[in-house]
Amino acid sequence: xxxxxxxxxxxxxxxxxxxxxxxxxxxxxxxxxxxxxxxxxxxxxxxxxxxxxxxxxxxxxxxxxxxxxxxxxxxxxxxxxxxxxxxxxxxxxxxxxxxxxxxxxxxxxxxxxxxxxxxxxxxxxxxxxxxxxxxxxxxxxxxxxxxxxxxxxxxxxxxxxxxxxxxxxxxxxxxxxxxxxxxxxxxxxxxxxxxxxxxxxxxxxxxxxxxxxxxxxxxxxxxxxxxxxxxxxxxxxxxxxxxxxxxxxxxxxxxxxxxxxxxxxxxxxxxxxxxxxxxxxxxxxxxxxxxxxxxxxxxxxxxxxxxxxxxxxxxxxxxxxxxxxxxxxxxxxxxxxxxxxxxxxxxxxxxxxx
Numbered sequence: 001x002x003x004x005x006x007x008x009x010x011x012x013x014x015x016x017x018x019x020x021x022x023x024x025x026x027x028x029x030x031x032x033x034x035x036x037x038x039x040x041x042x043x044x045x046x047x048x049x050x051x052x053x054x055x056x057x058x059x060x061x062x063x064x065x066x067x068x069x070x071x072x073x074x075x076x077x078x079x080x081x082x083x084x085x086x087x088x089x090x091x092x093x094x095x096x097x098x099x100x101x102x103x104x105x106x107x108x109x110x111x112x113x114x115x116x117x118x119x120x121x122x123x124x125x126x127x128x129x130x131x132x133x134x135x136x137x138x139x140x141x142x143x144x145x146x147x148x149x150x151x152x153x154x155x156x157x158x159x160x161x162x163x164x165x166x167x168x169x170x171x172x173x174x175x176x177x178x179x180x181x182x183x184x185x186x187x188x189x190x191x192x193x194x195x196x197x198x199x200x201x202x203x204x205x206x207x208x209x210x211x212x213x214x215x216x217x218x219x220x221x222x223x224x225x226x227x228x229x230x231x232x233x234x235x236x237x238x239x240x241x242x243x244x245x246x247x248x249x250x251x252x253x254x255x256x257x258x259x260x261x262x263x264x265x266x267x268x269x270x271x272x273x274x275x276x277x278x279x280x281x282x283x284x285x286x287x288x289x290x291x292x293x294x295x296x297x298x299x300x301x302x303x304x305x306x307x308x309x310x311x312x313x314x315x316x317x318x319x320x321x322x323x324x325x326x327x328x329x330x331x332x333x334x335x336x337x338x339x340x341x342x343x344x345x346x347x348x349x350x351x352x353x354x
Contacts (some may be wrong), residue, residue, distance in 0.1 A: 001057065007061065022073055041156050154158035245277070276288065
């Protein structure tokens with residue numbers, strides 16, 4: 001069962017991160033769990049161990065698509081400031097449900113086992129109240145076989161009742177709203193998940209979210225989305241250099257911290273070849289061509305749109321948003337985005353230029 005939970009919990013988490021949709025998983029998971037629990041109600045004394053293990057695997061596959069996904073749904077359905085309440089509330093009700101479920105199913109099993117033992121065992125025969133496999137193996141053959149059959153028969157109504165609850169859960173998942181995931185979630189990181197409480201100010205929260213874009217694993221991804229939105233055939237690194245030249249005015253002033261000169265040379269040659277840069281022989285420097293200025297304007301518009309999407313869930317006055325976006329945009333140009341899939345195109349610089 002735990003193997004099934006492990007597989008589908010990881011798989012569903014990855015799919016939710018890619019698609020942004022979580023509603024189909026509890027529906028499929030509760031349906032799969034209901035089927036698995038019903039199959040467990042068919043267990044008999046002669047059932048092979050591998051078949052029982054297969055039923056448990058199916059049950060785990062269903063539970064893996066339900067347990068953590070429902071916590072995610074609860075967290076995603078409330079404002080940011082109510083996140084702790086939603087998480088603790090979901091955990092509380094899960095614990096209450098577990099306690100009630102153990103009581104109900106324990107009562108069903110105990111009552112059914114008493115009835116089965118009374119019907120199968122000879123009169124006057126008693127078995128230990130706290131029976132375990134070691135004690136059962138020590139029982140006489142005339143008692144051990146009926147006891148095992150009674151025990152197995154007592155499990156049938158338990159699993160049938162549990163499958164009924166699973167069917168109810170399946171029906172209750174259909175009205176679940178598929179609220180779009182917060183766009184700021186990827187910027188949080190595991191460190192933020194366990195961070196100490198912060199000052200509840202909208203401007204500080206907003207700047208923290210956007211600043212996460214300027215560093216870390218999201219940087220190349222954000223650049224890639226900006227270039228795609230601008231409909232330009234550029235790599236993230238080429239877009240970075242184009243932005244540096246546009247904001248600094250010349251290559252010598254471009255912020256190239258932690259960037260190797262040979263990398264800048266290759267990127268510059270590529271932009272020259274594609275017509276985004278031109279060489280001003282009078283001033284003896286590189287500058288943006290008309291095509292480069294148009295591309296930079298499209299990158300700026302696409303960048304603002306992408307950052308706006310990232311902060312869609314943060315509530316702050318408009319003037320705060322403008323100031324913070326400008327401040328973070330400057331830091332975004334500080335280092336070259338490292339794109340693993342970046343194409344290597346190393347054309348040589350024109351003769352006499354470096």
